[in-house]
Amino acid sequence: MAESTPVRFGILGCANIARKVSRAIALAPNATISAVGSRSIEKATAYAKENGYASTTKIYGSYEAVLDDPEVDAVYVPLPTSLHVKWAVLAAQKKKHVLLEKPVALNVKELDVILEECESNGVQYMDATMWMHHPRTAKMKEFLSDSQRFGQLKSVHSTFAYLGDTEFLENNIRVKSDLDALGALGDAGWYSIRAILWTSDYELPKTVTALRDPEFNEAGVILSCGASLSWKDGRVATFYCSFLANIAMDIVASGSKGNLRVHDFVVPFQENVAPFYTVEGSWIGELATSIHPAPSEHQVNTDLPQEALMVKEFSNLVGSIKGEGSKPEKKWPTISRKTQLVVDAVKASIEKGFEPVEIIY
């Protein structure tokens, strides 16, 4: 597909996060918003206006209508998690490529239904984990993959937290058992789990053990939790995710030869430049009174925000499938499924009284 034929997106629903992704689609050079659908046509109309959609954008009063539109190539699905399996499956059956918000499913069984449908219909699947697409992520991976600089991964810790206010903790879909039943684990833990798997070259841990005493709301939805992951080779990972702490987005990775640190991995402090920190070959000074060298700061510029790069990458894949008959890229469903497997294992461990849960792939 030539760059002059952009991938035409349909947006399912008027979620707040869809405003960010709508802007990203507008910014991406190979994508355009073709349609938006909501259960209420008034809501969709207002939403299109508020978000500066082109006047040519089709406005529908149902999700089905978006899926039935032959001028929609791909859908972005920011619906509550409990609705993902229904709408992602229908989209795939209608041959729409699927960019799916996380958490992608309530469990891997549901996700497998989605992934199988995408595969059998030959459509691209990608979860909307935006930070994967920031050029900083590739730069950090270069460091982690360098056997001379970072060496072998020994330990990684990730935190993703933000502080929900009273309104959020009472009314947000992320704390509703019928909408996003995975709570903070699905919403924030998803990122930390992805970060840990990313650091580990997506090798699944052998065992996942939830940290004791997570916090729940009255409906039993997780508001904060954590887990430890182990790989049987001495490698360990831990994470903490929460709706009850100030914003923290950390990855702290220890290798045999170096360390990587980043403190804004999910959403960079600034949109156009993002920092990370490395140190390698550290040594202790005379009389053990100092440590050398101090960590180095790296700043990675980006012309497009990470969510636009995500749309661009997704649209490139869709373009290749449409234009050149390529097969869907398997990397994205594969790492999405691995992330979900770990999410499920943490949840299972919590339910089993913090017993270790083995991951069966």
Added chain:
Amino acid sequence: MAESTPVRFGILGCANIARKVSRAIALAPNATISAVGSRSIEKATAYAKENGYASTTKIYGSYEAVLDDPEVDAVYVPLPTSLHVKWAVLAAQKKKHVLLEKPVALNVKELDVILEECESNGVQYMDATMWMHHPRTAKMKEFLSDSQRFGQLKSVHSTFAYLGDTEFLENNIRVKSDLDALGALGDAGWYSIRAILWTSDYELPKTVTALRDPEFNEAGVILSCGASLSWKDGRVATFYCSFLANIAMDIVASGSKGNLRVHDFVVPFQENVAPFYTVEGSWIGELATSIHPAPSEHQVNTDLPQEALMVKEFSNLVGSIKGEGSKPEKKWPTISRKTQLVVDAVKASIEKGFEPVEIIY
């Protein structure tokens, strides 16, 4: 005691770490090295010369001789952990104040013997956890204690690791089951556990659970391990300690209102100035495309290195006891014992197949 009457230290043994503490005693305004003892008088003589001890320093061919010297007020004990209980107890019985290297004992039962002997003999006890005495530590604590800036502690992670070379991993006392049987847990984990307790205002966790799959040497000594700690109020802590990873000395603490990060908490990168990072009241920018504010760097200067401040603080306490008949300061044995209790719990959890261990205080 007037400042003109410095506390007279006896050094037991010629450990490498004693070189650092000898310099610290020389730097502290209220301390002096009065004697050094080794099992070999030749070794002690050479050591005194190499380390620039004053010609008036008494050189002894045994530890007993140091303890019998009436011109020794206090001893610094850098012997292998397995010898601590014998020599710290003897020192206390001879009315010498005790500055004890960590890990202070092989278990809390041994430590209690030491602490009881120190208490009944009215001598000051302090463990040689140097970073406690850096002015940065007090500045960081100010932030953590500020209910408006940091809020309530929700999560803390600490890593302390360094890479042992072949010589270290084969011959260092820290990997010998008859000398420092706690291995990396006692040597490196001690600091991370102390950091976690310090962050938690020394409130002991309810439960300690070792991370699965620590690494051991052939003699069964721990080379890397970790644990999670929980407090029953949703607060969690995790740590990783290792002889098998590049130097890392991290504390990453999440509060309900702010975050604290430090990456060289055990030994600062530089001797005379040490950084830490805070952020508070974070908020998400328009469309969730940026996070504000970026963390602030704080630099804390110190006129004396942290180990000299430790000697100064210890000597102040000893001076008050000697000169003014004060009672020994209980803070130091109390936090030492709590640290040991958590070390013991991690070890017990490892031995019990990573079962949770309740801390009984």
